[in-house]
Amino acid sequence: MGRRILFLGPPGAGKGTQAERLARALGVPHISTGVMLRDNVTRGTDLGKKAQAIMAAGDLVPDDLVVAMVKDRLAQDDAACGYLLDGFPRNVVQARALDEAIGTGALEMALLLEADEEELVGRLLQRALDEGREDDNETTIRNRLQVYRDETEPLVGYYPENDVSVVAVDGMGTIEEVFARMMTALVDN
């Protein structure tokens, strides 16, 4: 059945970078709803058209759309041997939908990548310069952090209540340092 691991953490904590590396190391697909949604926007699909303005404002795309997208992705062959989920679930409604789709107890663990707020904002502003992402400007960044606190952070309590352990990893330092911490967390838990 392979490993089914979930990544939690605020925008800018480095989830995407670390999840991609970890997925490669474990030989499972990296499933990022942010990447999938941006791809839909680029291709101009119906979903992309519905999501574009919402994403640009830093708000959450409606649950039913995101849940349907993830279910389709999890039904593909390469996900049969496990996966790393990044950016999903982002609230309790999505977490319940995931439990329903894969069965409670199917998740092995959640890795919570942490960094302090000043560092997060700094990294996101830098990414705005590097990558030109539409949702990386100061107003939107503040909103995304607020949405994280209101909607996503409650999952740090939800999962332990549902028998999935949440392991916190310090996201400060170099990419290599953080990756090493994550590998240790995986081996120890």
Ligand code: ADP
């Ligand atoms: P970040 O972690 O920097 O916020 P992501 O790439 O994970 O970036 O997500 C970018 C945007 O895509 C979010 O701000 C949101 O609008 C949308 N999005 C991604 N995943 C979800 C999800 N699970 N539910 C709703 N919206 C999502």
